[in-house]
Amino acid sequence: MKCFKSAYVILFLGICLVLESGCARRRQEKAAKPGRFVPSSVLLTNFRPWRYYQEVTAVETAGLERKREPVHIYMTFDAEEVTDLSQEVRVAEEVGRRRWKEVPCQIYDEIRRPAALYARIVFLTDMEPGGKKKFRIYWGNPNPPDRLYTGALSTFVSGAAMSVENSFYRVNINVPRLDEYGQPIEESGQIDEIVVKAEEEMVLTSPKGNVHWTPDVCYPATTRTGELVPRWSHIWNWEMPPNMVSFTGAVASGVLRRGDLRNFPDIYTGVSYIFYLEQPYFVMASETRVKRPIRVYALRNGEMVFNSDLFTHLIWQEDEYVKEIGLEEPEEVTEPLAELAPDVPWLAFINKETGLVFAGLNLEYANERSGGPAVTAGPSTLVENKFYIYCHYGITYWTRGLVMGLHRPKPYTLLDVAAGSTYREKVAYLVFVEKEPELAATRIKDYYQKLTHPLQIEFEE
Missing domain, CATH: 2.70.98 (Beta-galactosidase; Chain A, domain 5)
Structure with a gap:
């Protein structure tokens, strides 16, 4: 057995589930305060149609550089202030005095109640070690324009089958195939193979079919x-x-x-x-x-x-x-x-x-x-x-x-x-x-x- 000395002791700390799974969670997120009216004088032109925003600050505490770091925020919205949450929510990063730039974001895990809507927002950001950034989460625009960004995350979904691809890998769930009796494999939704992108693609598979059991x-x-x-x-x-x-x-x-x-x-x-x-x-x-x-x-x-x-x-x-x-x-x-x-x-x-x-x-x-x-x-x-x-x-x-x-x-x-x-x-x-x-x-x-x-x-x- 061979050992390499580490520069530090790894600490085991849990973080909250990013999908609702019925598990007990320690959340860092909290519901947003009631939306406030946004004066047009403090916004960039493309944010004027949005009537409400919630300002948040992201803080890096581990002394590590972050690149395209996913940030998840759980928020509550007044139902009267929202028309179509998934379409109208935008996230903007502060880039100067009274200057804000949109960053890629999306909504998931949306729950609608008569008086309120609950949802998770995920967006990406870069951060220097020990740094902090301000963001605004906008809503309250019943006729939002198309989003001005496109992602390199390619996803195909059909029944329980899914294929997700980014610049590092392609994960295939329920690859169409037959068992030893010539019958279609059940669509369980478990991962079948992982394709690692390199000079030559490397495919992680199992002779049993699924790699996640x-x-x-x-x-x-x-x-x-x-x-x-x-x-x-x-x-x-x-x-x-x-x-x-x-x-x-x-x-x-x-x-x-x-x-x-x-x-x-x-x-x-x-x-x-x-x-x-x-x-x-x-x-x-x-x-x-x-x-x-x-x-x-x-x-x-x-x-x-x-x-x-x-x-x-x-x-x-x-x-x-x-x-x-x-x-x-x-x-x-x-x-x-x-x-x-x-x-x-x-x-x-x-x-x-x-x-x-x-x-x-x-x-x-x-x-x-x-x-x-x-x-x-x-x-x-x-x-x-x-x-x-x-x-x-x-x-x-x-x-x-x-x-x-x-x-x-x-x-x-x-x-x-x-x-x-x-x-x-x-x-x-x-x-x-x-x-x-x-x-x-x-x-x-x-x-x-x-x-x-x-x-x-x-x-x-």
């Missing part, structure tokens, strides 16, 4: 002879997500899916993805909720599965060090190659020959039940909250075991999980090309710091 559960099924045998139910087993909502735009695109696991309705789960313009990462958030007491062999999340020939090594952050191991199939193929802490700040598969890097930056991780830690009932219960790394059967993958009865003296041990147990995660998946492991680790740590220290938003009274 979880949440999932391994449960006992009874054969005709009465024998108990293990059966898996993955979120990608959905023929079509029971509940799904998506949004697209010039700045960001995303999708949220929710519902009971197929063939195992005692577990309710949801997964969201959000993709950004001009960023080499996308963000995944998931929640798994146990509705009734269950006995299972395994309960997992955080699993990414790839062809074994794509990567040569695993690197990860542990305390103030970056550690490394080679990806080789162990003598006992069913055993994990390595076991890591479930809240490891980040881990990454790398290829030292091609330079391909796929990193998982763990932004949030929580297990709880009714206000406390997730607990289980029964003397046979064993809770194994770990990241397991596997390299076998032509695939290389990591998975977080939430409840794991697969690595015991008995190959499969039934474990009890209490009703109300809830497991949440939020991960940024980062892709790029870099052949030097030290430089790859430095780049991953830089993004981890940015994502765990988002720009702070201050609302002007």
